[in-house]
Amino acid sequence: MQLYQFLLYLYFFMEISTENSDFNKTFAPWISITYKMIDGYIADIFLKENIQVTKQQWIILKILYEKQNEIIQNELAFITNRNKASLTRLISVMEKKHLVVRNQSENDARINLICITEKGKELFLKMKPLMLNSIQKIQSGLTQTEINTLIETLLKIQQNIQKQTI
Structure with a gap:
């Protein structure tokens, strides 16, 4: 059973509702479930298309x-909201797949520069329509106003979190 199908099962059969729990009356569990469902859906699409790349690797390819x-x-770590060690491991895997290269800066040996390879560009361009189609399917039934409102709401939540960060 695919992850997003499993989460749907939990949603419908485990009776996740706003009646049973005060926590379920907040947005947090709904965002979490939705995020996991989207992750599982995208992973299934990649698997179906025999694409051996994770969503995180796709995000790196897109940025590059x-x-x-x-x-x-370090900028890439900041942009992707990943710690340096986690990004280093991710970049190493992508290097082994010949999707990116890591070069040392000529000016400062402590600085690594990450660049997408031709193979990485080709893969990104192959994956881009799959991702756009997937997003369209996920957003089906929503008006542009609803999408804009959701984005604005999520940005407000992010700002509230940033204000609380110590």
Whole structure:
């Protein structure tokens, strides 16, 4: 059973409702369940298309492809909200797949520059329509106003979290 199907099962058969729990009356569990369902849905699409890339690797490819030049590894960690060690492991896996290369800065040996390879560009371009189609399916039935309202609401929540961060 795919992850998103399992989560749907939990949702419908384990009676996740707003009546049983005060916590379920907040947005937090609903965002978490939705996030996991989206992750599972995308992983299933990649698997169906025989694409051996994770969603996190796709995000790195997208950033590098759109940037069209090298990006400092620490900047990439900041942009993707990953710690340095986690990003280093992710980049290492992507290097082994020949999707990215890591170069040392000529000016400062402590700085690594990450660049997408031709293979990485080709894979990104193959995956882009799959991702756009998946997003369209996920958003089906929502008006542009509803989508904009959701984005605005999530941005407010993110700002509230940033204000609380010590």
